[in-house]
Amino acid sequence: MADIRDLIDIRTIYHEPAAADFPLGREILARYPDAERIPVPSHWNIPTLHGNAGSVEDWTRIKRSVLVLGVKKGLTMRPNGRSAHFIAPSTSNGCAMACAYCYVPRRKGYANPISLFVNTEAIGAAIRRHAARQGRLPEPDQIDPAAxxxxxxxxxDLSVDALLGGGVRDLVALFRGIPNAKASFATKAVNRDLLAxxxxxxxxxxxxxxxxxxxxVVDVRTSPIAERIAAIDDFVAAGYEVHVNFSPVILYERWEDDWRALFETLDDALSPAAKAQLRCEIILLTHNAALxxxxxxxxxxxxxxxxxxDIQEAKRSEGGGENLRYRSGWKGRWLAAFKTLLAEHMPYCTVRYAF
Structure with missing residues (x-):
């Protein structure tokens, strides 16, 4: 991907009527004045888009040219305990990128463009209230030592969402003012606008x-791996805490050789400052028959x-879905081998979470 901005060329905007009542909604609609606007009663139920089997042939075109604007209804925080303490209400759903293993289209069917929720002020206020009720983190844990x-x-992917409007910038600003909390998000795109x-x-x-x-093969329309690695030092210097997700770990013949080369490349590229704060998550592939x-x-x-x-088995997810994961027993052995390989080449990189 030569330029992250090439990911999007919005030609059609499906929008709930209330989207224009919010500053972010007006900002985005003004940014794309020539886009066709199609009012819809719900961002979640658009029959011509979601569940339309004919759309699969236009998978990437839809991601590039279609945007959905909605208003987030549920503003509750879900306990997590793995990557984060809580899952905040999403400010988006879907993505302009097209990773072949992504779980989001399992729910949406045959099209999965970005849906942005424009009531970011309400989402931010809900996060602030929730954090205030938590008080101090009682003790350090695998997620964070203090927040x-x-x-x-x-x-x-908020790095891409930030191309469309100021919602991501506002969330980063929100957490500057919450002394007992941090924001966290994973990304496969390098958007250097975030450095400011x-x-x-x-x-x-x-x-x-x-x-x-x-x-x-599988990270379609994303920033190249080398570009993501090259961005780490710059994001650390800009004031971000930067971790890495080794995700998904896909198993195939001689997978260890490829990961060893990646660890060596990463170790060579990172500055001492980046290494000192680096942590990681390891997530083995989960797949799904419908996907x-x-x-x-x-x-x-x-x-x-x-x-x-041949090496996967069906397992019901916490959300009730029927997914395929690497076979239990063997998965544990593969994960242990991965951790050993990581420790040999990047002993300073603490594993926060592995699954």
Whole structure:
């Protein structure tokens, strides 16, 4: 991807009527004055977009040219305890990128463009109230030594969302003023506009990494792995806490060799300052039969890597979905081997969470 801005060229905006009542909604509509506007009663139920099997052939075109604007209804914080203490209400759902393993389209069917929620002031106020009720973090834990951590990007990629409007900038500013909390989000895109947001150590960015040759197949429309690695020092210098997600770990013949090369590249690239604050998450691939069928319609080459029923088994997720994961017992052995390899090459990189 030569320029992250090439990811989007909005031609059609589906919007709830109330979207224009909010400053962010007006900002985005003004940014794309020539886009066709289609009012819809709900951002979640657009029959011509979601669940339309014919859309799978236009998978990436829709991601590039379609935007949905809605108003977030539920503003509750969900306990997490893994990557973050809490999952904050999402400010977006869906993505302009097209990673073949992404779980979000499992719920939406055959099209998964960005849906932005424009009531960011209400979302921010809900986060602030919730953090105030928590008080101080009682003791250091695997998530953070001193602050409650809120994942603000569970269902999208905020680096790309920031191209569309000021919502992400406002969230980073929000957490500057919450002394007992941090924001956190994972990204596969390098948006250097974020370097000017002045996070003051209160926002954690987690760059997702995997071996480059595998990313070229499954990380469709994302920033190259080398570009993500090269950005880490700059984001640390700009005041972000920068961690990495080794995610997803996809198993195939001689996968260890590719990950060893990645660890060596990462170790060579990082400054002492970046290494001193670096932490990681390790997430082995989870796949899904419905997503497998979608992918066969637009990117069957990826499925040769992702769909491995010979080493996978069905398992119901916490959300009630039927997913495929690497077989229990064997998964533990593979994860232990991955951790050993990481420790050999990057002993300073503490594993915060592995799954």
């Amino acid at each position: 409650w951590v809120y994942d603000i990007g569970e269902n999208g 947001y002045d996070p003051q150590g209160r926002t954690r960015i987690r760059f997702s990494l995997m071996p480059e040759r595998i990313a070229r 497998h069928e979608v992918n066969l319609g637009w990117h069957p080459k990826a499925e040769a890597l992702l769909w491995r029923p």
